Amino acid sequence: MYMRVLGTTACSIVALILSSCGGSTSSSEGMLxxxxxYYEKQGLDFCAQVSEIGKASGYSQDQETVEKVVKLAMDLSEKSKEEGKTLADKLIGKVVSYQETEGxxxxVVSDVTITDIELPSFTFNSFMFDELKVELKYxxxxxxxxxERYLxxxxxxxxxEGNNLDCASFxxxxxxxxxxxxxxxxxxxAIKIAMVSADVLNKFHTLKFVSEATYEEQRETINKQMEQWIKEYETKMTPEEKQ
Structure with missing residues (x-):
């Protein structure tokens, strides 16, 4: 069943990922x-296992090889849901550091707390994890x-150190x-956070409340930086086709 649905997509992606990939990450405690x-390691481990499948098959794109890759992806999807939930549960109720600016x-008169986490899903069109959703309350x-009735x-x-990494409105x-x-x-x-390098996401630490004018002035620059991080992460997780 899944081969009929994913066959074409899987074949095209297998052509790209049947080669070795590398990279490492370090863990540090931050907002997330x-x-x-965890999710970066799962992605890199997936690449490594697919590379082994590729080597063993002589980098074939036949049905058997594709089925192995798709099964590996499906197993990872289920595994990450179970193990990721344990990590997400640890964050529920966590108090997030914040800073208020002038104007x-x-x-803000309460703690900023994390009330829920929607974990990234493993997408079968790209064989990568998508965004993380973090719900906050204060x-x-x-x-x-x-x-108006809305604020x-x-x-x-x-x-x-106060460097801007991402932006959001609540x-x-x-x-x-x-x-x-x-x-x-x-x-x-809630804020939706793109899955980029753990080296970046581990630095997410403080919510800095700013005026709408300041937000609009700097949002484009922040978004462009995030787009660059996304591209770099996709490159890291998508090896070049074997020559």
Whole structure:
């Protein structure tokens, strides 16, 4: 059944991954815990095992070889769901470090906590893990009239030295009337994080709350850097076709 669905895609990707691949990663405790290092290791181990299948078959793309690669991918998908959940559970309730800058129309008045984790899925069109989804919750008090029922909080995700690594906006909703100065608003929203090198993701440490103007000024630069990290990660996880 899966060969009918994935056969064409699997053949094209097997042509690319039936060669050796390398790379290593180190683990460090950050906002995302052990998740980045775990998923990078799974991806690299997958490449190494596929390389062995390729060598053993003489880099054939016949049905038997493709079936072995697809089965390996399916096993990895199931394994990563089970083992990844254990790592995700450790992060539930974790308090995230944050910093507030000047010019905000609100004041953060609670801890910023992780309430849920949606783990990356192993995608069969690319044989790579997709994005990680982290749900956060915190409370803010409006310091001025918002005149709407929604309050938008804009953040940069920084390392311990204050370098911007990613960006996101989180929305809080008031019940009933538009938000006025002094109102407390609960923000419960999620950030989607691309699976890039663990060396990058392990540095995710602090939420830096910034004004909308600052966010818009720097968002493009931050996104371009993330796009570059994504390309580098895809290269790391996708070996060149054997010559």
């Amino acid at each position: 815990g052990e998740i980045p290092a 905000l129309p609100y004041k 409370q803010v008090v409006a310091t001025e009239d918002i005149s 938008f909080t804009y953040c940069f995700i920084t390392d311990t 929305t809080g909703k008031a019940e009933g009337n538009p938000i006025a100065a002094g109102d407390t608003v609960t923000v419960a929203d």
